[in-house]
Amino acid sequence: MPIMKLLFLFLLSVGIVKSQGTLDYDDEDSTALPPTEGESTGVDARGHRPLNKKREPFPSLKPVLPPPSSGIRYRARPTKPPVTGRPKEPVVYPDNGGCKHVSEELGVLCPTGCELRTELLKQESTIKPTVLDLTDKVRKLEQSSSSIFSYTNMLDERLAKRQKQVRDNQNVISQYNKEVEEHYYFVKENLDSNIPSNLKILRGIVDILHQKLQKLENAITSQLSECRTPCTVSCNVPVVSGKECEDIIRKGGDKSEMYLVQPDPLVKPYKVYCDMTTENGGWLLIQNRQDGSVNFGRTWDAYKKGFGNIAFSGGKKYCDTPGEYWLGNDKISQLTKMGPTELLIELEDWDGAKVKAHYGGFNIQGEANKYQLSVSNYRGTAGNALLEGASQLLGENRTMTIHNSMFFSTFDRDNDGWANPDPKKQCSKEDGGGWWYNRCHSANPNGRYYWGGHYTPEMAKHGTDDGIVWMNWKGSWHSLKKVSMKIRPVSEQ
Numbered sequence: 001m002p003i004m005k006l007l008f009l010f011l012l013s014v015g016i017v018k019s020q021g022t023l024d025y026d027d028e029d030s031t032a033l034p035p036t037e038g039e040s041t042g043v044d045a046r047g048h049r050p051l052n053k054k055r056e057p058f059p060s061l062k063p064v065l066p067p068p069s070s071g072i073r074y075r076a077r078p079t080k081p082p083v084t085g086r087p088k089e090p091v092v093y094p095d096n097g098g099c100k101h102v103s104e105e106l107g108v109l110c111p112t113g114c115e116l117r118t119e120l121l122k123q124e125s126t127i128k129p130t131v132l133d134l135t136d137k138v139r140k141l142e143q144s145s146s147s148i149f150s151y152t153n154m155l156d157e158r159l160a161k162r163q164k165q166v167r168d169n170q171n172v173i174s175q176y177n178k179e180v181e182e183h184y185y186f187v188k189e190n191l192d193s194n195i196p197s198n199l200k201i202l203r204g205i206v207d208i209l210h211q212k213l214q215k216l217e218n219a220i221t222s223q224l225s226e227c228r229t230p231c232t233v234s235c236n237v238p239v240v241s242g243k244e245c246e247d248i249i250r251k252g253g254d255k256s257e258m259y260l261v262q263p264d265p266l267v268k269p270y271k272v273y274c275d276m277t278t279e280n281g282g283w284l285l286i287q288n289r290q291d292g293s294v295n296f297g298r299t300w301d302a303y304k305k306g307f308g309n310i311a312f313s314g315g316k317k318y319c320d321t322p323g324e325y326w327l328g329n330d331k332i333s334q335l336t337k338m339g340p341t342e343l344l345i346e347l348e349d350w351d352g353a354k355v356k357a358h359y360g361g362f363n364i365q366g367e368a369n370k371y372q373l374s375v376s377n378y379r380g381t382a383g384n385a386l387l388e389g390a391s392q393l394l395g396e397n398r399t400m401t402i403h404n405s406m407f408f409s410t411f412d413r414d415n416d417g418w419a420n421p422d423p424k425k426q427c428s429k430e431d432g433g434g435w436w437y438n439r440c441h442s443a444n445p446n447g448r449y450y451w452g453g454h455y456t457p458e459m460a461k462h463g464t465d466d467g468i469v470w471m472n473w474k475g476s477w478h479s480l481k482k483v484s485m486k487i488r489p490v491s492e493q
Contacts, residue, residue, distance in 0.1 A: 235313040237271070244335060245274035246282035246488045254281070258311035258319035263334050270331065271310045273322040275486055283344060283486035284335065286327040289468055290482045292449030294324035296433040300413040303434040304329050304367065322484075326434075326446070329371045329408060332487070333364040340490035343375065345445070347382055347470055348482040350453040355382040355473055362487060370407035370415050373436040383472020390442035390471040401442035401471070403435075410434040432466040444469040450479035 241260040242248040248259050256276045261284070262269040275283040289296075294308040308325025335341065343362035348354045360377030378384040383391055389401035400417065407415035409428045416427040416437035427437035433446030450459070450467045455477060457463040467479025474480065 235311075235319040236317055238318065241269065243338070244489065245272065245276070245284040246491065248274060249276050249282045255318070256281075256320065263331075263338055267334070272327065273311045273319075278346075278486070279344070282488045284327075284488060285322055285484060285486050286332050286335075287445060287483075287485035288322050288324055289445065289449065289480075289484070290322075290324060292324075292451065296326065296446040297448070298326075298410065298434060300410045300434070303408070303410055306331060329364065330367065333366050333371060335487060336363045337366075338489065341487050342490050344486045344488075345380075345382065346482075346484045346486070347473060347480055349474060349478065350481045356380040357382040357385070357470075359386065360490065371436075372407050373403060373405065375404050382470055385443040385470060385472045389438075392471060392475070400439040402438055403441065403443060406436040406438050408434060409437045416440065430462040430464040430466060432461070440464075441469065442471045445483045445485065447479070453478050453481065455479055 235258075238253060238255075238257065238259055240248055240251050240253040241262065242251055242253075243263050244261055245259065248261070253259060253274070254276050256274060258271055259274050260269045261272050273285040273288070275281060275285060288308075298307055303326060306326055306328025309323030310325055311319035311322050313319055314321040341362045343359040345357040345359075346354065347356070357378065357380040359375040360379075361375060363374040365372040365374075373386075375386050378387055385401075386403045389398040389403075391398075393401060406417060409415045409426070411426065411428045411434075414423075414426045414428065416439060418425060418427055418437075418439040427440035428434060431437070431440055431444050432448040433444070435441065435444060435446050444466070445468060447466050447468045448461075453474075455467055460466050465476035467477070468483055469476055469478075470480060470483075
């Protein structure tokens, strides 16, 4: 019974160790779902691990036979009866003259000489062939020893030749080392004589570079000191101002430059760039791209307030050159609410070709309505992307690229026409800027700026056509060099 208990405890401990081993999985396996009806119940891509560790069975204990506890191998020894009565006399067993006693209970006697002789004669017939065989093997061994001796002499001769060859090689190596030493001393002497002069020349060059670096460092220091305060426009702002650029040109401001406008007396005046030459002038620039100097991948608040550089001086005393900027959705909405407004979009590719898209009606709702876009009455040479979508597409695909009536979207405020719960599937995130995206665009003036125009899905951040795109003119994979959006009130010319 103690053996049975020990065996049971041993098997129980093995089962516990194995059961602990079945729970030793990575944490990520605990989220695996059991296979549904009809699916395979095999192992998933993780190979040896089960689909669900909680459903993995514990190892079962197999029954084993107990050791034998009954049965006998020997009987008890018989006891001799006690000797009583008269003293025991010694028993003499006579020798029969052979190998055994007369009484078998006394065992076996040692053999006599005649018996040994008889036994040896019997075995002679079997031992003699063995002796002859051994004699033959000894003779063969003698012959092979002679061959081995001859082979050993030959190896001695080869070893002598190899040792001679090694001595010759050592002599060659010694000669080679001697030549290398001669070359080394020759090079060392030349270096010792030439390097000082070369170092002197290099030291002079380093001194010159140090002086140039010092000048550069001084220039950087002066630039940093100048940039401690925000940069301000150094050119003069014209005295004439108005509600908008059309009002300014009617008051005599006929030069294309930066002006102050105040559409509403309750609103603080702000700077804009007015184009006073294109199609009778009076255009207020609300968006401009020309050199990629400003990043248009901005937040909702940035597009709401506006960003970028309004204008800078081209060498004159006034700001005659527009910069890259977005006027601001609040300002654009306020300007369009003043009355009927028209929109002019000018496009230019990297070969200098230019086209236009003119919309006779243009309006932007306020922030409460997500700056909803409304355009009408297209004319021009660029293609009616905002009202009709991409001309390369048909049916529903084309409808999904129409921008009219869409809400404004930025990467942090998704209002596009893509009804997808995935937060990564947002037009503004994929296409690089804020815009009135549908699903997603036929025009993308606020996209990423690609120098040279042509770009590929591999170059795009998300593999999408995220450049400055006007599909109806140059397609999806040509990013334009320049694009501008200008507005002015509708009036009789």
